[in-house]
Amino acid sequence: MTIKTKNKISFSNTILILGLVFLYLPMLILVIYSFNESRLVTVWAGFSTKWYGELFEDQQLLEAIGMSLKIAFWSSCMAVVLGTMAAFVMTRYNRFRGKTAFSSMITAPLVMPDVITGLSLLLLFVAMANSIGWPEERGMLTIWIAHVTFCAAYATVVISSRLREVDRSIEEAAMDLGATPFKTFIQITLPGIAPALAAGWLLSFTLSLDDLVIASFVSGPGATTLPMVVFSSVRLGITPKINALATLIILAVSLAAFITWWFMRRQEARRLQMMQLGDDFFDESEDESTKTGDFERRRIKSAYSSYKKVERTESAAV
Amino acid sequence: MFKPDSHTATVSAVSHKEPEKTVLGNSQDLPMLQIQNVTKTFDGALAVDHVSLDIPKGEIFALLGASGSGKSTLLRMLAGFEKPTSGQIILGGQDITNLPPYERPINMMFQSYALFPHMTVEQNIAYGLKQDNLPKQEINAKVNEMLNLVHMTQYARRKPHQLSGGQRQRVALARSLAKQPQLLLLDEPMGALDKKLRTRMQLELVEIIEQVGVTCLMVTHDQEEAMTMAHRIAIMDAGWIVQVGTPTDIYETPNSRMAAEFIGSINMFEGQITQDEADHVVIESHLLNAPVRIGHGIATALENPEV
Structure with a gap:
């Protein structure tokens, strides 16, 4: 049977490879063509890294990258703050007028088409500029406000699902020990939902960095984000500079993903180790009988070995 | 129905000390905790129904009842997580x-x-100590004292998930x-422990509480636990307090069918009163061979499980 599987690629492996090709082939081609000598994107004319050099001399493009990162950073920060507040109200206050309306309205921007969001925000900004004179002109500030509005919706969903799982009695214990509700929130609740805050922040960051439609509606002269630059340059014909930029972005993203994976793997290993340590320690304490200790240890050992197995197959796959 | 019962117990507990304390005035004689006519309704449903209790200083008091009897709601009202719909809670005169x-x-807890x-x-x-903005040294001293008290000094730097149930x-x-605290509340103190550990921790807990001398009110659905740990027990059912008394009182002379059924294994006979004398009644039951003579005190309950 082993010989058979060696000679014939199994069905599931075929599907897996096809799927991976479907997902990653376009990116691979893009990376290859970023090293193209030719000015034409579709014609291969030999290896060169000159487009990378030119990329770093293109002030307009670099400024757009800086602008995009700045907007993404600040809008995800603001989105997480607003999202936490909204999620807290939705999960912690049992009854207030219009709770259902509030919670469904919060998630509405998730399903709202970008075009509509962008257009309505543009109309709002224009009307505000006419009536109260603020914002004087559209630019980074208006893009930031627009991004906060839709990122906050995503952040709320992520954070509220975590907040719902947090053990209420821990918060009650803190208040019982003399902490005011605000102190309880800062010292007890926030550390508990920190992973969700990070997830919400990262999601908002990606969404904001990615957004083209809403940004083009609400931006003004002097504020151009990266997607806007890329999109407008595509209409004039792509230069391989964009390929080079995309390659760098792919590199950054995969590096970030790899580092997260590595840290999580280390943490998982440490957790298992700790469990084993804790197990030994239970054996020593008189609370647990040796029988249950043995059982526990066997359970953890088997969990650990299966974990090791997964790890080995993973490394083999790489 | 329960009020006179609790009252007499309190009065008798205080009256022992009366001779020495008469000079100190009335406030010393007040019970530590007074629950007066406390009622709680959730959306119209009655959870706690006009409960009154007095608990003297230093007592370990158990609220015993099945789930849904209102005992946890009462505890949460004492802690301040729920507001009573009506009634008053007075602690140390305040x-x-x-x-x-x-x-x-x-x-x-x-x-x-x-x-x-x-x-x-x-x-x-x-x-909790940090919330009072105490100086650091004082906090450290107190923490060490507490660690000593519960024999956990060597685990001071561990995180909760590295501890066993009993240690937690x-x-x-x-x-x-x-x-x-002036009052310690225990919510199902043994609820999260396995059976073997329970008996040991019950005794240890009582020992520590008595060593500290704190007034303690616990909630439990385990009659054995209430019997071993508490000085006095109140049995709750459907938001009412059915009976208050020492473990022996309740065990020997439960005042109602509910209290009797809840407190342990019983024999119950139904019968008719055939003679009603000044000091006793005679009850005849077709399940028993001979008629039973019972004193009036017990006869008010109309049931006598232990005969």
Whole structure:
């Protein structure tokens, strides 16, 4: 049977490879063509890294990258703050007028088409500029406000699902020990939902960095984000500079993903180790009988070995 | 129905000390905790129904009842997590009915222990003390004292998830005692432990509580636990207090069918009163061979399980 599987690629492996090709082939081609000598994107004319050099001399493009990162950073920060507040109200206050309306309205921007969001925000900004004179002109500030509005919706969903799982009695214990509700929130609740805050922040960051439609509606002269630059340059014909930029972005993203994976793997290993340590320690304490200790240890050992197995197959796959 | 019962018990407890304390005045004789006519309704459903209780200083008092009997709601009202619909809670002569939980001199040990998962044992115990802005040295001294008290000194730097169930409970107890509360609340103290551990921890817990001398009110559905740990027990059913008394009182002479059924294994006979004399009645039952003679005190309950 082993010989058979060696000679014939199994069905599931075929599907897996096809799927991976479907997902990653376009990116691979893009990376290859970023090293193209030719000015034409579709014609291969030999290896060169000159487009990378030119990329770093293109002030307009670099400024757009800086602008995009700045907007993404600040809008995800603001989105997480607003999202936490909204999620807290939705999960912690049992009854207030219009709770259902509030919670469904919060998630509405998730399903709202970008075009509509962008257009309505543009109309709002224009009307505000006419009536109260603020914002004087559209630019980074208006893009930031627009991004906060839709990122906050995503952040709320992520954070509220975590907040719902947090053990209420821990918060009650803190208040019982003399902490005011605000102190309880800062010292007890926030550390508990920190992973969700990070997830919400990262999601908002990606969404904001990615957004083209809403940004083009609400931006003004002097504020151009990266997607806007890329999109407008595509209409004039792509230069391989964009390929080079995309390659760098792919590199950054995969590096970030790899580092997260590595840290999580280390943490998982440490957790298992700790469990084993804790197990030994239970054996020593008189609370647990040796029988249950043995059982526990066997359970953890088997969990650990299966974990090791997964790890080995993973490394083999790489 | 229960009020005179609790009253007599309190009065008798105080009257022992009366001779020495007459000079000190009335406030010394007041019970530590007075629950007066407390009622709680949730959306019209009655959870706690006009409950009144007096608990003297230093007593371990158990609220015993099945789930849904209102005992947990009563406990949460004492801690301040729920507001009574009507009635008053008075602790040490001060009305605390409308105080928020963080201003009450009451601490609670939660059923799930509710230890802060991101803090070490030490930090958990110190948390309440830090809220009072005490100087660091004082906090450290107090924390060490508490760790000693519950024999957890060598685990001070561990996180809660590195501890066994019994150890977690000790940390939770140390944390709730650290602020020297006037009243300690225990919510199903053995609820999260396995059976073997329970008996040992029950005795240990009582020992520590008596050593500290704190007034203690616990909630449990386990009659054995209430019997071993408490000085007095109140049996609750459907928001009512059915009976209050010492464990022996309740066991020997339950005042109703409910109390009798709840407290242990019983034999119950139904019968008719055939003779009603000044000091006893005679009850005849077709399940028993001979008619039973019962004194009047017990006969008021109309049931006598232990005969």
